[in-house]
Amino acid sequence: MPQQKVSLLKGIIHHKCPRCRKGNIYTHSNWNYLKATSMYKNCSHCGLQYEVEPGFFWGAMYIAYALITALFVGALIIFFFFIDKGLEVLIYFISSYLLVILLLVPFILRYSRTLMLYAFGGIKYEPALSGD
Numbered sequence: 308m309p310q311q312k313v314s315l316l317k318g319i320i321h322h323k324c325p326r327c328r329k330g331n332i333y334t335h336s337n338w339n340y341l342k343a344t345s346m347y348k349n350c351s352h353c354g355l356q357y358e359v360e361p362g363f364f365w366g367a368m369y370i371a372y373a374l375i376t377a378l379f380v381g382a383l384i385i386f387f388f389f390i391d392k393g394l395e396v397l398i399y400f401i402s403s404y405l406l407v408i409l410l411l412v413p414f415i416l417r418y419s420r421t422l423m424l425y426a427f428g429g430i431k432y433e434p435a436l437s438g439d
Contacts, residue, residue, distance in 0.1 A: 327350060359429065
């Protein structure tokens with residue numbers, strides 16, 4: 308039976324190992340805010356060590372910063388083009404934006420780590436490892 312390839316986007320969205328795209332990267336679900344960034348040390352399917360070097364995931368904070376900035380710029384564009392510009396509305400906009408960002412922090416942290424691993428980990432996808 309031929310090996311089934313898993314797409315790059317699907318691997319990132321589902322937080323799968325960048326080498327085999329079968330094993331999970333994180334120990335808990337997206338909805339567990341207290342353990343949002345708890346990762347396995349190795350892939351359960353192919354044995355890949357996720358932390359490429361000590362402190363590797365510190366670089367993910369730059370990706371998280373870029374994601375939060377992109378969300379803010381997008382929200383700001385929507386605010387200035389589609390919403391009346393009263394002071395009360397501006398205060399409401401800023402407070403609701405901050406609330407949304409606080410709710411999205413675990414997701415942003417997870418995706419920034421996953422993107423860091425896929426983009427800068429130097430790990431190549433090996434479809435042969437995807438088979439059972």
